[in-house]
Amino acid sequence: MTPPDAPALRARGLGYAVRGRTLLAPVSAELPAGRMTALIGPNGAGKSTLLRLLAGLLAPTAGTVSVGDTPLAALDDAGRARRIGWLPQFPPDRLPLDLFDYVLLGRRPSLGSFGRAGPADAARVQAALAEFGLQALARRPWHSLSGGERQRAGLARLAAQDAPLWLLDEPTNHLDLKHQALLFRVLRREVAQGRTVVAVLHDLAQAARWADHVLLLAGGHLLAHGAPADALRPELLGRAYDWPVSVSRDGDHWQVSVGQ
Numbered sequence: 403m404t405p406p407d408a409p410a411l412r413a414r415g416l417g418y419a420v421r422g423r424t425l426l427a428p429v430s431a432e433l434p435a436g437r438m439t440a441l442i443g444p445n446g447a448g449k450s451t452l453l454r455l456l457a458g459l460l461a462p463t464a465g466t467v468s469v470g471d472t473p474l475a476a477l478d479d480a481g482r483a484r485r486i487g488w489l490p491q492f493p494p495d496r497l498p499l500d501l502f503d504y505v506l507l508g509r510r511p512s513l514g515s516f517g518r519a520g521p522a523d524a525a526r527v528q529a530a531l532a533e534f535g536l537q538a539l540a541r542r543p544w545h546s547l548s549g550g551e552r553q554r555a556g557l558a559r560l561a562a563q564d565a566p567l568w569l570l571d572e573p574t575n576h577l578d579l580k581h582q583a584l585l586f587r588v589l590r591r592e593v594a595q596g597r598t599v600v601a602v603l604h605d606l607a608q609a610a611r612w613a614d615h616v617l618l619l620a621g622g623h624l625l626a627h628g629a630p631a632d633a634l635r636p637e638l639l640g641r642a643y644d645w646p647v648s649v650s651r652d653g654d655h656w657q658v659s660v661g662q
């Protein structure tokens with residue numbers, strides 16, 4: 403799959419508050435096109451809130467998001483879905499669908515006015531199932547799938563959607579070590595082909611190794627923004643997580659250790 407022109411995402415003064423509580427203090431940042439950005443930070447830092455704002459799933463209470471030159475607010479649902487693929491933090495629990503039909507939902511934004519999937523859509527779904535090792539499960543009902551199988555189904559749906567921008571909330575959830583390795587291989591390949599990827603990650607060594615760009619959040623504030631070596635500094639991480647953290651690096655391999 404070759405992504406169409408991958409746009410950058412720009413947040414300008416982007417913030418969110420609910421009932422007087424600030425969940426995200428205004429953030430201004432550019433998430434570069436054709437690169438992988440990791441959103442990191444402790445539980446409750448505001449990572450999902452920022453990702454949902456970037457995806458247009460939450461309306462900001464301050465500031466704006468633009469996708470390339472287009473304000474996100476100017477796009478309707480279909481326009482957003484053609485540009486942005488979204489992987490939620492938790493796969494759906496119950497669905498009256500089998501795995502194939504769930505992945506086929508990813509094709510919906512590209513279907514014509516009659517909304518009927520054709521052979522090209524089915525082929526796209528088959529390719530996405532193969533990418534995530536799901537072919538043998540294609541006709542399995544959703545309720546019978548394991549957590550990791552559902553997570554891979556969500557990734558396959560995203561691949562079938564083929565939007566130029568992928569926003570993923572904790573994409574490694576439920577995945578075993580092989581499927582985590584395969585996931586990062588897929589993400590790096592997509593980025594090499596020009597796709598823009600933004601992922602919430604909890605594993606800091608994975609963020610350091612695989613991302614080009616890192617945003618570190620804590621307490622609803624952006625603490626650092628830049629290359630992994632700039633954002634993953636022990637003093638910043640220690641402040642963000644309120645816990646001692648040490649970082650070492652040997653080539654591509656990063657080790658992030660936590661104090662006791």
Ligand SMILES: Nc1ncnc2c1ncn2[C@@H]1O[C@H](COP(=O)(O)OP(=O)(O)OP(=O)(O)O)[C@@H](O)[C@H]1O
Nearest residue numbers: 420423425443444445446447448449450451452602
């Ligand atoms: N609708 C809401 N009303 C009130 N508080 C909310 C609401 N949505 C989120 N929050 C709070 O905002 C904070 C940030 O939530 P968010 O889901 O963005 O965190 P996160 O960094 O993704 O956390 P985690 O790593 O635990 O998934 C949390 O303290 C959460 O409880």
